């Protein structure tokens with residue numbers, strides 16, 4: 001259990017293990033947890049990504065996601081992706097390690113994408129579904145900051161997927 005009094009926490013590329021050790025909820029997503037997300041199913045037992053969410057009684061939540069480097073078929077490892085249950089909740093991602101691509105889309109069919117590397121931030125406005133893809137040569141690690149009331153809505157993504165996929169073509173990532 002977490003102590004009642006929360007401690008301030010520093011999140012930097014060299015202190016990720018410190019963050020992780022501070023009373024976090026730990027979620028591991030393996031290939032078998034992502035059935036239907038990739039065109040070619042990933043190996044059942046391979047870890048695709050891990051999420052460490054800092055427990056807090058406040059309005060703001062912090063989560064560190066560690067994405068493994070790898071592919072399922074020619075698709076780079078990615079998160080499930082979600083809308084927020086609260087349509088007014090946005091989110092900010094901060095790149096800590098490696099290189100990722102953030103895929104965004106709205107229910108009206110608008111899409112966007114942006115690269116996220118160490119030291120950079122990306123804003124996810126309310127109403128935009130977001131999925132992260134590891135397009136680098138190592139683990140892709142990022143910090144997410146979002147309202148505690150945001151909630152994860154995976155339903156629409158599980159049903160319809162994302163409009164765009166990130167695949168390797170001629171040895172390079174391509175959004176198709």
Ligand code: M6P
Pocket residue numbers: 051063064065079080081082091130131143144152
């Ligand atoms: C970020 C945040 C989390 C999210 C995680 C993994 O850390 O957006 O809220 O859980 O990425 O993404 P997903 O839940 O879509 O698998």
Ligand code: ZN
Pocket residue numbers: 082083084091130146150
């Ligand atoms: Zn989110």
